[in-house]
Amino acid sequence: MKKLVITLVCLVLVIVVGGAAVVWFTYDSVDESSVPTVQVEAAGQTLQPNAWEWSQPVLGGMLYKHFANDSTEAAQLGEYETGGFAVTFPQGYDTTITLRRDDAVVFDGRPAEWQDALTAEPGAYSLQVLSHRAEEKGRPYGEFMFEALFTVLPPPKPEPVFTAGKTELEQGDIFVMRLENIPEGVRPVTTTELGMGSFTPAGEGAWFAAVPVGNHRQPGAYTVDVTAGEDSWQATVTVSAYAYPEQNLVIDTSSEQITEANSAAAYQQYREKIPPLWETADGERYWEGAFIRPAEGGWISTEFGTIRYTNGDYSNSRSHYGMDIAVAEGTPVVAPNNGRVVLAEYLLNTGNTIVIEHGGGLKSYYYHLSALDVELGDMVEKGQLIGAVGSTGYSTGAHLHYEMRIGDQAVSPSMLFEDSAGLYSVEALAGDEAGDEAA
CATH class of the missing domain: 2.60.40.10 (Immunoglobulins)
Structure with missing residues (x-):
């Protein structure tokens, strides 16, 4: 009997040791090769997990062998001139995604909600992906963490x-x-x-x-x-050169009005009021499109640039810096374009006077008016009434002296009535280029 017991004990020990050996061999034969390959594709690059942990069942889930990899540095994908690239996420896992741009979260969701356009804006990005498989008896489980850093560059600035x-x-x-x-x-x-x-x-x-x-x-x-x-x-x-005409201006110098307008005080007042405006220029352009004629009807009694003499004194010539429009007194005078009134008052030499700044130092001047319908600082629009034709100041009869200047340089007012004027030529070129592209 004693011998039988010893035999049974030995048999049990053999079975136990043998079973343990089988279990150990089976457990030991499970290695990291059993860990699945899980990857993320981003911007044409393959990302490996930064950190992961995986539990592989042994003997049908009686035991689990655990594997893990400590966190490593985030993958550096580099710089991209354009964003909006595709990202492919692992299949068969519960995956969550967090995307940050310049440290601000711009997306926190799942693959079904992902849009490639999320990476379109310039900035410094961080992409984090967590792919998880939940524990279920007899099945492997674990999670894989991916992190990648990349920069989407702003579009290059166009050349001036x-x-x-x-x-x-x-x-x-x-x-x-x-x-x-x-x-x-x-x-x-x-x-x-x-x-x-x-x-x-x-x-x-x-x-x-x-x-x-x-x-x-x-x-x-x-x-x-x-x-x-x-x-x-x-x-x-x-x-x-432009061939300017000549004109002999006949004036009754004994007239009280002419005497006052031609006095030293009149010229001193003019110098104090008008030339200082030549040095100013608004930093905004107000005018739009071609300038229009400021007074309708009548005729041009003196053209721009005319060489003038007075009462036959050819030794004392001077240029006429504007154009004179001879028209009935009281004829409405309108703004030829948008602008800001920088002077509106009576001057001894030029009579009732208005000056409009059209932007960038381009100004229009109106002399000898019978009425002023605007005030200093008013913003006016093209075609708006500003005054009326008169014969105030140094004037021989009802007319509008209309002058255009940029700074202290007088330019031809009549040229600006034409679309072919130099003032409009650069925008005409832009229009031609647009037309060529459309064609």
């Missing part, structure tokens, strides 16, 4: 563009320029002996400037230099 209008101009015309794609905070500057060329904003990153070709400008070639930050350009303007 300089466009010049007509460069072959007659005396009295205007040279214009347009700049585009100028960085924010940069204001262009013009340098030229032609005269003032003050840039005004013309849209986002765009600027416009008008430079006078005065009636006294000598024919020849002139350079116009433009600087905007680190960029610079140069244009050459060729000026040709």
Whole structure:
């Protein structure tokens, strides 16, 4: 009996040891090769898990063998000129995604809700993906963590563009320029002996400037230099002569009105009121489209640039810096374009006088009016009533003296009635280019 017991004990020990050996062998044979390969595809690159843990069943789930990998640094995907790229997530797992741009969460959800456009905006991104399989008896389970860093660069800034209008101009015309794609905070500057060329904003990153070709400008070639930050350009303007007529003005110098208008006090007042305006320029462009005639009817009694003499005294000639429109007293005078009234008062020499700033130093002047219908500081629109024709100041009869200047340089008012004027040429070029593209 004792021998039988010993035999049974030995048999049990053999079975136990053998079973344990089988279990140990089976457990030991399970290694990391049993851990599935789980990947994320982002921006054409394959991401491996930064950290993971996995439990693999042994002997049908009687035991589990656990594997883990400590967290490593996030994958550096680099810089991209354009975002909006596709991301592919693991299948067969419960996956959650967190996307941050510049440390702010822009998405926190699941693959079904993901949109590639989430990465379209420029910025520094962090993409975190957690793919999880829940514990279920007899089945492997675990989770995989992915993290990737990447940057979507802002679109490259377009190169600044300089466009010049007509460069072959007659005396009295205007040279214009347009700049585009100028960085924010940069204001262009013009340098030229032609005269003032003050840039005004013309849209986002765009600027416009008008430079006078005065009636006294000598024919020849002139350079116009433009600087905007680190960029610079140069244009050459060729000026040709304009044949100005001559006129002998007959005036009764004994008239009290003429005597007062021609006095030293009158000229001193004029110098105090008008030339200071030549130095000013509003930083905004008000005018839109072609200038219109400020007074209807009548006829041009004196053209712009006319060489004038008084009472046959040819030794004392002078230029007429505006155009005279001979028309009945009281005829309405309207603003030829949008602008801001910078002077509206009676002056001894020019009578009732209005000056309108149209932007960038381009101003219109109205002399000898019988009435003033605007005040200093008023904003006026093209076609708005501003006064009435008269014969106040140094005047021989009812007419409107209409003058245009940029800075101290007089330009031809009549040219601005035509769409072909230099003032409109750079925008005409832009229109032609748009038409070419449409065609």
